[in-house]
Amino acid sequence: MERPGPQDHALAHDSLARLRELDALTAAPLLLGARIERRLPSGEQLVARIVETEAYLGAADAASHAARGPTPRNAVMFGEGGFAYVYFTYGMHHCFNVVCGARGEAGAVLVRAAEPLRGRAAMAHLRKRAPEAPATELASGPGKLCQALAIDRTLNGHDLAKEPLRLRIDWGAEPAGEVASGPRVGIRLARDLPWRFWLRGNPHVSR
DNA sequence: GACAAGATTGACT
């Protein structure tokens, strides 16, 4: 492969363009191993590697926010792939999703857990944990991940090819480990669908 | 305008 250079940004953008061609169910396992890069207002760069995802579709998925059509909250899910869908829930937590599919079709991949690669001390601070807190406590759940990476609703609809929140996907990479799947967590409807994916044995996976 | 539920987490028995 080419070494990183001026085309780096363009390549990153192209890699996200592929998300517009994939539905969330196809993309969810493929996003395992992808990197989230978050630039804090201070300039510090945080990096984490995705280890757990869940797929949410549109009308065909009763558990999805988009199951009953567009609303102000889920509008981003109906847009084109490669953008962030961030929502607030339980009065205190945010959840970060990667929108998938073409404009008009609803779908997103919930990023449930990630492995901190860079900026662990800053993540611990954002999580209100001691600097020496175990890395497995920092982003091992959707709410924790958003707290550790300072992701909130101001990033809803954000283009993930751009600062300050970027997603880097190496589509050609070998799977980062054995991919396991099972029922999604925390939902009431459609609990039988095995649309949750994780890297088996990875200690940063939730629960 | 009222109200129930929620793609969670952390503390506690």
Place this chain on the structure above:
DNA sequence: GTCAATCTTGTCC
């Protein structure tokens, strides 16, 4: 294992 915290959103009146 159980449970409270906390508030936005969607739905129904």
